Amino acid sequence: MKALAVHSGHFTMRGLRAMARQPAFLVVSLVQPLVWLLLFGRLFERVAELPGFGGGSYIAYLVPGVVVMTVVFSAGWAGMAFIDDMGRGILDRLLTTPARRGAFMVGTLAYQACSGVVQALAIFVMGLALGASYAGGAAGVAVTLAAVVLLTAAFSSLSNALALLVRTRESLIGASQFLALPLTFTSSAFMAPDAAPGWIRAASAVNPVDWAVTASREALSAAPDWRAVLLRLAWLAALSLVLGFLATRAFRAYQRSV
């Protein structure tokens, strides 16, 4: 257990260090959510007048949606690091050391989560600047960050598992876009559930992206329904554990192919 934690720490640092050395990547990952906020905020501004939005500003409604969308898309790319490492022979080298298989997984999840948290905080600040207010205060922000970490863990695990199975960039990008787009747009990220068609509302009950959006938005509201929040966080936690376990198992499939 100690080795797992220590090795995970080393891999987390490696990921963060590599990210910090690509300033262009950092800038893009912060500018992109700003573009979504401005674009969707202006484009759909008047949907907040529909029933189901509770009469608040659309920017305030949009902030948790953009946070979650950003996380889903970034985490979907997590497996790219594995594909790079495979191509460079780094993964094979690491697999001949005593490093724990689980540590490769936990390490990438941890640094993805760090970057997700930074992105989320940046989006909160941008939202404030655009006139959003967060009635739920610090507790609401904390719940959103927890949802970010859990959703990142789930989607990064999935992306890592796909990376180990498909082993090419093109297949990984294709598969992750194929999942991320529909899951995001059938969630309540941009549209109030009451204003969406019935089948989408039904589908969102089993959509992890919606669990994260709903938990965050509820916690950021003036009078949160904490039971609904905790329930969704628990589902996210369970999902990320299952996917993390399966992704670690995917190393076996990879090693069979070596």
Added chain:
Amino acid sequence: MSSRAVQVRDLVKRYGKVTAVDGLSFEVPAGTVFGLLGPNGAGKSTTVKILTTLARPDAGSALVAGEDVLRHPGRVRRAIGCVTQKVSVDPMATGRENLLLQGALYGMPRRELRSRADELLARFGLAEAAGRPARTYSGGMQRRLDVAMGLVHRPRVLFLDEPTTGLDPEARADLWTEIARLAAHEGLTILLTTHYLDEADRLAARLAIVDRGRVVAEGSPDELKSELRGDAVHVDLDGTGSVEAALAAIARVGAVRDVVAAGRALHTRADDGASAVPHVLAALDAAGVRVASVRVSRPSLDDVYLRHTGRTFGEASAPGHAREEVAA
């Protein structure tokens, strides 16, 4: 640990219908450099993958540093250092960071690890570049860092899989010197795979020649060469005459034996090469075959390979041929 650092018995590995390793056996005495020599596709890298716990064999057994690779892969991993065919340094990390991460994965104490990293950086001529990301290194520097990473935790057995492939002659000579120095270092066993005859000849105390997933000959380079009595006589035919006619003509010359054709080159052996040449030329002339050149040489590893596989090394290493071999 026994006096055998690596023991491989009847190893088999299949990928689908392709048999990459087909009943391979050899032993490596502790503290020596052992070479696995063979053309691309002969099964050398697959063997190394099995010995370094990366791949599982379909049959057979392997002990590394006295531990079974299937039963105790964790113990094997602690005992080995591994330099894979492809340079596998992290391009975004500096040279020193690469070494520190590698050592940390073996649980080396921080202080010891730092001094070990500095020592290796100095030894491999990377001290000045230690703080730069590895992506800014030349190919030779990356390879040296790669080897240093395989050594950071003081392994008992070091695997070097085609260590000088892709290096320029100067970088290659540097690395040879360093590997020879490592071998002199007490206790370290090195298993080297290579498809360069001169590399095996220069570095390996003992070697196994691998062909189509099997060991076809084993011994020290000198032993292997001295098994071939006499000299090698190579005849290059010009573009016109029939190779069959030439083969038939040479076969009738009493002074030579073991005639093999590779393209328009004929390879044969003679107890005394110089005195056999006139007979060979006379026989070819009588058969109406024109000769472009004749060469007499002391036995080389290429001749050893030819003797055991019926093909010259260059022929077996040609890209088209290697692919055919993998598919076979």
